[in-house]
Amino acid sequence: MTKILDGQELAGFIKERQANLVRAMSGEKKVPQLLIIRDNDSPVIEKYVQLKKKYGDDIGVRVVDFFNHDIEILKREIKKQNLNPEVSGMIVQLPLKKKEETDAVVSLIAPEKDVDGLSGAGEFDSATATAINWLLAGYNIELSGKKIALVGRGRLVGAPLYKMFKDSGLEVRVFEEGDSLNSLSSFDVVISATGVPRLIKREMVKSGAVVVDAGTASEGGILVGDIEEEIREREDLVAITPKIGGVGPMTVAVLFDNVITAAGK
Secondary structure (H helix, E strand, O other): OOEEOOHHHHHHHHHHHHHHHHHHHHOOOOOOEEEEEEOOOOHHHHHHHHHHHHHHHHHOOEEEEEEOOOHHHHHHHHHHHHOOOOOOEEEEOOOOOOHHHHHHHHOOOOHHHEOOOOOOOOOOOOHHHHHHHHHHHHOOOOOOOOEEEEEOOOOOOHHHHHHHHHHOOOEEEEEOOOOOOHHHHHOOEEEEOOOOOOOEOHHHOOOOOEEEEOOOEEEOOEEEOOEOHHHHOOOOOOEEOOOOOOHHHHHHHHHHHHHHHHHOO
C-alpha cells in the first residue's frame, strides 16, 4: 500500500509549536513580521499570498503584502524595509511578471531577512528544499544508500536540494531541461520540480519508488503538478505526495519557522 506524504498533517504539528513560540515572544514585546513583495496578481499568486496570511494569523505572525506592478518601486521598498527592525523577514513571491528581474530583486533582500533562502547567500536554506527534507524525514523515508533523481535544477528547489543531499553524502543525479528521462525508472527516489505539467509519466517510475511532486503550474487557473495523476493511483510505491497538501504546506511551515528565528535574533 502506497504511503501518502501528507504535508498538511505534519504542518499542523509544526504550527502548534510555532504558535507557542510566538506567544512567548509576545511577552517580550516581539511580534514576528513577514513582508511579501510581488508584482504579480494572478489567481494562483493571490491564493499563495492568502495562504501565508492565514497561516500567519493562526500562529500570531503579522504578514504584510506589498504589491506593485513597478519593479523599481518594489526594489525601493525592499531597501527601505531592510532597515526596518519591525520586519523580521521578506520574501519575493515568485514568479515575478518581469522574470528577468528576479535576481536583481531577490538579491536586494538583506541576508538576515532572506527567510525564503532564495539568494543562496543569506542565513537560511531554501524553504522549499528544506520542506522536502522535513517531509521525507517526518515519514521516516530513508535516503541513505538510495538512488535519488532530482528533475529540475531551479533556484527554488533543485539546486539547493542537490547541495543539501550531496553535503549529506547521498547519491543524487540531476535531470535538467532537455535531458532524456528514459533512465528515471531506475531510481529509488524521484523528486520533480520543473513546473512542466504531467512531465513524469507512469512508466518512468519503478515499483517501490518514493515520488515527491514539488512542481506547480497553472492551467486555466487550476494548479497542476509535474506527475501524471495515474501515478498516484498505483499501490506498488513506497510513498508519494498528494495532489494537494504535500510539499506546499511544509514549505509555508519552514518559511514561518525562519521568520520566527529571524525575529528572535
